Amino acid sequence: MELQLESLKYQDIAVQSVVKVFDGTEKNTFDNACIEGIRSNVCKLTAEQIKENIKGVLTENGIDEETAKLSTDNDLCIEMETGTGKTLVYIKTIYELYKHYGFTKFIILVPSVAIRQGVLSAFKIFDKQLENIYGFTPKAFEYDSKRLNKVTNFIEEQHPQVMVMTLASFNSEDKILNQAQREDLFANIPFIDAIGKTNPIIIMDEPQEGMDTENSIKQIAKLNPLYKLRYSATHKVLKNLVYRLTPYDSYKQGLVKKIEVLTVTEKNDEATIKIELSQTQNGKGDPKAKLKAWKMKGGKYVFEETNWLKVGDNLGEKTNNPSYLNYKITRINKSLKTGKWSVEFSNGAVLEEKQSSGNLQSIWALQLEWLIRRHFQKTQKFAEQGIKCLSLIFIDKVANYIGETPIIKELFIEKYKLVYAEMNEGKQPTDEHINQIQGYYFAQKASGEFADNEGGQKEQKKIYELILKGKEELLTITNPVQFIFSHSALGVGWDNPNVFNIATLNTAYSEIRKRQEIGRGLRICVNQDGHRIYDALNVEDTERINQLTVIPNETYETFVTQYQEEIKEVYGTTKAGAGLTHTHKGKPQNEVHFKRNTNEPIDAAFKRFWKSLAKKTDYLISFNEENLIEKSKEEINKINIADYVAEVSSRSIGEITEEGIKDDFGGTETYALKAYFTPLDLVEELSENTGLSYRTLFKIVEGITNHEHFVKNPPQFIHQAAAIIRNIELDEMIRGLDYHLTGEEFPFSFDDFVKNIAPQAYVETPKRGVFDKMLVDSDVERWFAKTADLDDEIICFLKLPSYYKIKTPIGEYEPDFGLVMKRKSLKTGSESEYYFVIETKGTNDINDKKSLTESEVYRIKCAMKHFEALGVEVHYKAPVKEYSYFKTEATKTINSIIEQA
Incomplete structure (x- = not known):
């Protein structure tokens, strides 16, 4: 199988939103961007010119300046919902930036090994198809401290270079890139300083994952980036947001799968939000109780004891957890019959002392059973289209799958046999078959011991290759792996277009944020030829192919509440989120007639x-070419370009104190610069940006009289001229547009x-x-x-x-x-x-x-x-x-x- 590259309008807009920020930049060449043997990225636009370009992009994309968080920092934010192809977008952006401006040095910064491997795989999958479009292939490689010759090539090469690296590879002073005392230094300076001389464009994939800590900011600054391009669905830091594709936009336009939330909880079963009665107090006043519940502390949920609570207290308010808002205490009582204390809530729930908050294994068993049912149903449905169905299961801890008592693995085998028999007239699968359909990816320490986090990753080679590198192999029907188990290592960054079902088998709240959890399976699916298979926008849900079933370990209300809180945190309103449909134990709910x-x-x-x-x-369109030519001449001759200058400014460090650096502004001077361009370059660039023929453009160019403005800054002049011509083209199109029955x-x-x-x-x-x-x-x-x-x-x-x-x-x-x-x-x-x-x-x-x-x-x-x-x-x-x-x-x-x- 070979995944096929598509031309998708929203992705093209995202790419061009970045490219247009640098409009007016003189194209980098060997002559103007190579200093002392180091090929750099050079941009001589002033901060004001960049700001105006950004404002123009915001206007085109309908983003107001307040939402965009305009900033003078050299950061651009591109916000794309998970599953809409942001990795491919920033790869294509690299191609476009080299094509338009000759920028050659790019660093892709990733938070984890899983994401790093996904990026490298994407380059490998699409390199030939992109080369057919652009006529070149950048050198993309993984940073390896044992292969510093690749870093040297990165610094010196004229050909576009892309270095993919994790933050951990240089985020402390003892890392090789930061070392100043080595025999293999580049030009007797630390490698990180040499990289800084290239002014790389840094692409930050999921920057909210540790790239904005105080130490990370300091280390990234050493790379001296020309610009930082931030790509994420869930930005924590927003600066210059030039493109936004919300979950709602993605959902409405059919760019991602529709989402079904399938809950497996029984009514009045409070296990899903886990509350325990831990202490009671019965003194002179009314009885009080302490409950163990999930509290929001420091941005995450912690299961711990509350303060003393009394009748009338709202557990949601006391724990800062909106999922408990329906739990207002109505009674704290000790039974005469049993002698046990209990707490009653306004929603009818009753919690007794020493009562287990639920049989966790029963919940897991139900989750797995319904995941497997959905998997079988979809596998049968997709058979004719040649679409392989994959299911992803997040578990609470690794030991429950590959420990001495692998509870989750045993439950999976039990439920798989049950559903398999139902679907195959009572036949039972072989042990070999059950073993082959399971894949897993957990973090593993160098000692070989499995860990519950992603530190010291060293996975078994076969499964590592398949899940992280072999996306195309995993998608083939002949490959037996259908169910993938993970703890947290696949929680961010990894995805697969044919993940159709996700279950979270955790002790209570998923440790993965809802948008990230859903995001592992949002991408539109592909068939055995690598082509994406889309549903019609008005397709009935029963006929829909691209539907992701999420089976959370909480009630639907809890899941939606948390999801909407995340959406509101980013967009200020819950309405920006994707629509969710609800199914309880496989039976449709919320059906609207x-x-x-x-x-x-x-x-x-x-x-x-x-x-x-x-x-x-x-x-029919009748196009008046003469009108187009004359109007274009008239409007282009009105272009007024500011002088092409270099700005030199002086700041003197007067004093360094504990509070920081105090400096004195010494003034600025500007120097006029010369630009070099030919009339043929003008025609060629305009043709590429407007789609007009050389013959038509020669007629327009012949009528240009404001040559003094053209020579001040040819790229800026061409940018304005192309925009003028495009608008006139559209106006002429409307003028000559004739509809008929x-x-x-x-x-x-x-x-x-x-x-x-x-x-x-x-x-x-x-x-x-x-x-x-x-x-x-x-x-x-x-x-x-x-x-x-x-x-x-x-x-x-x-x-x-x-x-x-x-x-x-x-x-x-x-x-x-x-x-x-x-x-x-x-x-x-x-x-x-x-x-x-x-x-x-x-x-x-x-x-x-x-x-x-x-x-x-x-x-x-x-x-x-x-x-x-x-x-x-x-x-x-x-x-x-x-x-x-x-x-x-x-x-x-x-x-x-x-x-x-």
Whole structure:
């Protein structure tokens, strides 16, 4: 198998978001970026120019400056939900940065051996496919202190170099890179100082994993990075956030698997959130009790005793654990019959002294049984498509799988035999088969003893090679391994596209954060040819292939609460998270039934509306090349470039105290620099950035008269000129866009349907909705639907189906709402129907560049022409933020129609 490279728009945007930060940089060559035999990354842009470039990227990506945390530090943050391919994104970014600017020195900094191996594997998997695209392959290698010749090559080579290293390899003064007394030094300086002279671009993979400690910051600074590019789904430190792909965006766009949370707890079984009654006190006052529970302390959960609690106390508040908020003490009592103390809670739970908080092995057994069931079901379902199903099991401690009493392994074998027999007419699997289907990856000390953390990793070679390096081999159906056991070593960074089931068999809360836990299996699956297999966006859940089943060791409510707390911590709202569906012991819960409104006036009005709306169109584009050329000349000649200068500034260290360094600012001087470029370079760069032919661009270039600005800074001039031409191209495209009816219609198939979705994904529309409920993707849609349902002038409305797609030159477009309004004429007293289609956005202004991307604006403009071409009175309103704004605009339209009549 060979995994296939795809061209994915969101990944391209993430790549270009970084590339555009350096727009205007003179391309590095041997002549201008090689000093004393060391090839460096050189960027002469001022801090202000970089800042303006960043602001431009933020505008394009719809990120406000406050969210982006603008900073003068040389850091860029790229936030991508786990499973959406951030490793491939930063690898492609390396290719693009060399292609555009000639940057040659890159260091990929990773927090663990597992991630390091994943990065090296990704380079190996895609190197030939990327070489076919870019025409070169960078030298990517793992830093090894025993092979310093590779570091020397990294420092000197003109060809792009990528060194992959863990933080641990240089984060203390005694590490080889930091040593100043060695016979093999580079130019008599420590290797870390020599690396610093290359000004590498450092790519920080999962920087929140220890890269922002005081010591790490100091050690990374020694590498003297030109820029640090931070890639993560869960940033702790945010600076210059230039790209953000939230869990919700990934989920909505079908870029990751859908998530099923399958819980295996019984009702009233409090084992899943583990509370124990440890002490009671019965003195003069009311009885009190101390409970052992999971407390939030220092950012993690600790199972320990509470202070004395009394009736009325809320355990969630006392432990700072939101999962216990339903546990308010209503009674502390000693039974006359048994003599035992008990604590009763507001949710009906009763906890007795010396009572075990649950039979942990029973919980594990159920988790494993349902994991195996899901595994078999999916394996059978995927057989025809050639998709191998993998399942991942996180365990509480390694000894429970490979110790003297391997409880979890024994439970797995027992449950596997049970489910296998059910699925195979009573047949039993052989011991050899059961042994072959299991793989495991745990940390191991040099002594050979297994550890519960990732220190001193030395895994058995065969399984290490398969799980960490042999991703493609693991994906082949002929390889027997289907179930992978781990403790924490695979908790961050490692993933596999065909992980379809994850179970967490821990003593209570998973030690892995929810987003990381889910992230091991979010990637879209692949078949035996290495091609990703996508589901249609409107596929029914029963037919869905890309569905990840998560079987946590807590209740669904607990799992969701913790997940949402993590989302809120990052985004300020729980709504940015992916939607979760809930299944309890395999039986669907939270099923939402959408029923057609049986009201005859609503049904009749809707059918009339749909008849007008359902007409399909196609388009032709007539492009006026002369207009494009003349407008481009006119706008490009307005470009005003600041002088191409070098800035020299002086700061004198006046005093070093315990409080820090006090310095004196000595002033700055600027020096004009010369840039070197030829007219052919100008045409070639513009062609690459606009897609126009050389012939057309020569005509544009001939009309350029502001040569003095061009020579000041050719790269900056080209950047501005290309942006101007692209905007004119799009304007000309809209101007020459002509929609026409095809004679076809969108089908009418609005039957009742059922969705397994969370409450926040729909809104009740019982009065005027075509259905009694409506799917919504945002708060703007939610409030629009709620208000429309209460408006007496609305006859009916609906969220347009996903198959109602309007063709445009830049991709298909799906408008949001269709709506029928009635209005009585004061003159005649007659009542008329008016048809509207609405696109909701976070703004009412189509020129609001902060709220709308370029592509959204042009799709809206294309849709305007589509609705004009229908030949019937369907009025398109876009963008719309508030319902009140829509009503105002609708009234203007209706009044205009009445006046014309």
